[in-house]
Amino acid sequence: MTVAAALDTVRIAIARACKDAGRDPSEVTLVAVSKTFEADAIEPVVAAGQRVFGENRVQEAKGKWPALMAAHAGTQLHLIGPLQSNKTKEAVALFDAIHSIDRDSLCEALAKEIAAQKRDPVLFVQINTGAEPQKAGVLPEAADAFLKKCAETYRLKISGLMCIPPADEAPGPHFALTAKIARRNGLKLLSMGMSADFADAILLGATHVRVGSAIFGGR
Ligand SMILES: *Cc1c(COP(=O)(O)O)cnc(C)c1O
Secondary structure (H helix, E strand, O other), rough: OOOOEEEEEEHHHHHHHHHHHHHHHHHOOEEEOOOOOOOOEEEHHOOOOOOOEEEEEEEHHHHHHHHHHHEEEEEEEEEEOOOOEEEHHHHHHHOEEEEEEEEEEEHHHHHHHHHHHHOOOEEEEEEOOOOOOOOOOOOOOHHHHHHHHHOOOOOOEEEEEEEEOOOOOOOOHHHHHHHHHHHHHHEEEOOOOOOOOHHHHHHHOOOOEEEEEHHHOOO
């Protein structure tokens, strides 16, 4: 299957999930995750009309995206992986959205860069719904206090939450928990669902699905 055909298949599955959920497809943004793929693999996906892409490393994105973005107006880039505080300057300059906010030091660095660069990236707080020690994110029970601090201490405008469910568990409860935390904090955006489970995520309210291998193939 070509990447254009794979992209089409994903789009159709998103539309079907929206229909099943009684949701308007315009509420769901497909973030095509292009990590590990070179520009020549990304070009056909852009040519097929995809305009929102996700990368998980600042350095890798910096290497390939400025040229792609210059060549294709209207392309948006989302950072979906962990962000080190010392990379915030580059991240704020390059990305239109950051999905991985999870600690005070990062909030402080981000607030400073957003003000200095006069940029307005869409910001998500990552929730470690499975409380996995190796995974980034704020623990569910700490989420409300962290979100309050984002607003009051750092003056960061957080628009939504992101989660990555544990690989060996059914994702539904993790999506539902993330949606519940978002709802009670008045947050509208939900970044959840990957290649294997984006349809479930849409049923539970995802507004951003991050789909890599179903479009680009295995990594
Ligand atoms: C790689 C990655 C994805 C995409 O995963 P696929 O299973 O390839 O769709 C989504 N979200 C994050 C945070 C990732 O690192």
